[in-house]
Amino acid sequence: xxxxxxxxxxxxxxxxxxxxxxxxxxxxxxxxxxxxxxxxxxxxxxxxxxxxxxxxxxxxxxxxxxxxx
Amino acid sequence: xxxxxxxxxxxxxxxxxxxxxxxxxxxxxxxxxxxxxxxxxxxxxxxxxxxxxxxxxxxxxxxxxxxxx
Amino acid sequence: xxxxxxxxxxxxxxxxxxxxxxxxxxxxxxxxxxxxxxxxxxxxxxxxxxxxxxxxxxxxxxxxxxxxx
Amino acid sequence: xxxxxxxxxxxxxxxxxxxxxxxxxxxxxxxxxxxxxxxxxxxxxxxxxxxxxxxxxxxxxxxxxxxxx
Amino acid sequence: xxxxxxxxxxxxxxxxxxxxxxxxxxxxxxxxxxxxxxxxxxxxxxxxxxxxxxxxxxxxxxxxxxxxx
Amino acid sequence: xxxxxxxxxxxxxxxxxxxxxxxxxxxxxxxxxxxxxxxxxxxxxxxxxxxxxxxxxxxxxxxxxxxxx
Numbered sequence: 018x019x020x021x022x023x024x025x026x027x028x029x030x031x032x033x034x035x036x037x038x039x040x041x042x043x044x045x046x047x048x049x050x051x052x053x054x055x056x057x058x059x060x061x062x063x064x065x066x067x068x069x070x071x072x073x074x075x076x077x078x079x080x081x082x083x084x085x086x
Numbered sequence: 087x088x089x090x091x092x093x094x095x096x097x098x099x100x101x102x103x104x105x106x107x108x109x110x111x112x113x114x115x116x117x118x119x120x121x122x123x124x125x126x127x128x129x130x131x132x133x134x135x136x137x138x139x140x141x142x143x144x145x146x147x148x149x150x151x152x153x154x155x
Numbered sequence: 156x157x158x159x160x161x162x163x164x165x166x167x168x169x170x171x172x173x174x175x176x177x178x179x180x181x182x183x184x185x186x187x188x189x190x191x192x193x194x195x196x197x198x199x200x201x202x203x204x205x206x207x208x209x210x211x212x213x214x215x216x217x218x219x220x221x222x223x224x
Numbered sequence: 225x226x227x228x229x230x231x232x233x234x235x236x237x238x239x240x241x242x243x244x245x246x247x248x249x250x251x252x253x254x255x256x257x258x259x260x261x262x263x264x265x266x267x268x269x270x271x272x273x274x275x276x277x278x279x280x281x282x283x284x285x286x287x288x289x290x291x292x293x
Numbered sequence: 294x295x296x297x298x299x300x301x302x303x304x305x306x307x308x309x310x311x312x313x314x315x316x317x318x319x320x321x322x323x324x325x326x327x328x329x330x331x332x333x334x335x336x337x338x339x340x341x342x343x344x345x346x347x348x349x350x351x352x353x354x355x356x357x358x359x360x361x362x
Numbered sequence: 363x364x365x366x367x368x369x370x371x372x373x374x375x376x377x378x379x380x381x382x383x384x385x386x387x388x389x390x391x392x393x394x395x396x397x398x399x400x401x402x403x404x405x406x407x408x409x410x411x412x413x414x415x416x417x418x419x420x421x422x423x424x425x426x427x428x429x430x431x
Contacts, residue, residue, distance in 0.1 A: 019147070027131035030143055036431055037124050046148060047393050048116050056405050062372035074375055079391060079426040081116045081148040084140055086365045089198050096200035099212055115217060117185050150185045150217040153209055158267050165269035168281055184286060186254050188282045219286040222278055227336050234338035237350055253355060255323050288323045288355040291347055295423070296405050303407035306419055322424060324392050357392045357424040360416055 019077075021060035031058050031083070040086040041065075045079045052086060090129035100127050100152070109155040110134075114148045121155060159198035169196050169221070178224040179203075183217045192224060228267035238265050238290070247293040248272075252286045260293060295353075297336035307359070308336050316362040317341075321355045328362060366405035376403050376428070385431040386410075390424045397431060 019061045034041050035055045039083060043065060053067040063080070065073045091097060094109045102111050104124045112120045112134060122136040131150070160166060172179050173193045181189045181203060193204040201218070203211045229235060242262045243249050250258045250272060260274040270287070272280045298304060310317050311331045319341060329343040331360045339356070341349045367373060379386050380400045388396045388410060398412040408425070410418045 025128045025130060025131070026126055027128050027143060030131075030133070030141075043120065044118070045426050046115055046391055047389065049389070049426065057371055059370045059372050061370060062375075064371070064375070072375075073427050073429045074372060075427045076422070076425050078147060078423060079144070080145050081114050081118065082120075082142050082144045083408075084142045094197045096197050096212060097197055097203070099200075099202070099210075113185065113187070115184055136180070146214070147216060149214050150183050150187065151211050151213045152186060153211045163266045163268060164264055165266050165281060168253065168269075168271070168279075182254060182256070184253055193233070215283070216285060218283050219252050220258070220280050220282045222280045231337045232337060233333055233340070234335050234350060237338075237340070237348075242343070251323065251325070253322055275347075287352050287356060288321050288325065289349050289351045291349045301404045301406060302402055302409070303404050303419060306407075306409070306417075320392060320394070322391055354423060355423070356421050357390050357394065358396070358418050358420045362417040 019027070028058070031055060031063065034083070034085070041083050042086045043075060043083050044081045045075070046081055047079065097127070100124060100132065103152070103154070110152050111155045112144060112152050113150045115142070115150055116148065120144065166196070169193060169201065171208055172221070172223070179221050180224045181213060181221050182219045183213070185217065189213070229289065234251070235265070238262060238270065241290070241292070248290050249293050250282060250290050253264045253288055258282070296326070304334070307331060307339065310359070310361070317359050318362045319351060319359050320357045321351070321359055323355065373403070376400060376408065379428070379430070386428050388420060388428050390420070391426055392424065394397045395402045396420065 038054050040054060051065055052075060053065040056064045056066050063075045065075055067073055094136055107123050109123060120134055120142060122134040125133045125135050132144045134140055176192050178192060189203055189211060192205040194202045194204050201213045203213055205211055247261060252270050258272055258280060260272040263271045263273050268284060270282045272282055274280055314330050316330060325343055325347060329341040332340045332342050337353060339351045341351055343349055383399050385399060396410055396418060398410040401409045401411050408420045410420055412418055
């Protein structure tokens with residue numbers, strides 16, 4: 018059921034966060050809660066820039082939810 | 087086996103919750119229990135509006151169950 | 156390997172529980188153990204009615220096992 | 225990569241346990257360790273009969289390993 | 294993205310461990326750390342022989358990593 | 363949605379870490395945090411060389427995130 022189609026609301030929501038450089042929290046299945054801004058997404062991953070400008074490559078399959086901070 | 091077909095009972099159940107603005111609880115594989123109303127669903131995600139009007143983008147693969155609150 | 160084919164023993168077993176209104180326990184990957192009767196199944200979910208007549212929409216990917224109670 | 229092909233060693237190993245009624249332990253991703261004999265397998269599940277003759281329908285996606293007891 | 298193609302480095306690495314009867318540690322998503330030698334692999338499973346000569350059928354989807362011991 | 367296409371930013375990011383022999387941290391769904399340099403990737407796995415020159419074969423499905431160390 019997973020699809021990387023830029024017409025889908027879920028993909029567009031993440032595009033919006035990227036374009037607007039919104040601070041977001043990403044909760045992972047490990048229970049880590051990562052804070053930062055999204056730099057890009059592709060079919061496998063979302064790349065998050067954290068407050069120390071470190072780029073974190075997050076696998077989609079490990080994401081539980083994303084919310085604005 | 088996962089399918090996003092609007093004739094399926096599981097997809098229609100979530101459509102019903104969305105249309106009727108029912109309060110629901112969504113239990114995740116992280117053991118988080120999120121409360122809110124569902125705004126939309128697509129093949130990847132369900133978007134939940136929480137009691138503070140924050141929009142939470144929840145990945146389907148992380149959902150254990152949904153029940154009315 | 157997951158398939159929703161009503162000839163498969165696993166799908167028929169759940170159909171049997173549904174038709175006979177057997178009390179079942181569903182163990183989830185979250186370690187929740189849910190009790191109730193199964194009302195329907197589709198390719199994504201199993202819908203369980205709990206002892207308070209609450210309908211719980213359970214995602215198949217989160218199920219560890221089902222056993223009669 | 226998951227396949228239900230009766231020529232595969234993993235499918236045949238489980239067929240062997242079933243035919244010979246070997247006692248096995250099945251470790252799940254929930255960390256449950258279930259003991260019993262395997263009655264059948266299909267593409268979705270393995271059905272285990274426990275020492276109390278209760279039939280437990282175990283989803284393949286939740287299995288970590290199987291070993292003889 | 295999972296593939297069982299004997300030209301892939303990951304499949305060949307496991308073939309190497311099998312042929313050379315190297316002692317390996319297999320870490321599972323349950324956090325179990327299993328020790329032994331790999332006897333065979335197929336698209337679903339890796340079969341490990343533990344120090345007591347017990348054969349453990351490990352599902353690929355539950356493997357986090359393999360390293361030489 | 364998972365794809366092993368060398369044009370994708372996520373695959374190229376890992377290629378960059380490999381080529382440049384950057385120290386990275388790989389966080390797994392088991393909550394292990396592995397440190398090392400990436401030697402190769404294929405559709406199933408990423409091979410990490412740890413500080414003791416031990417090669418660890420990490421399954422992609424178990425990866426939560428990768429970040430430079």
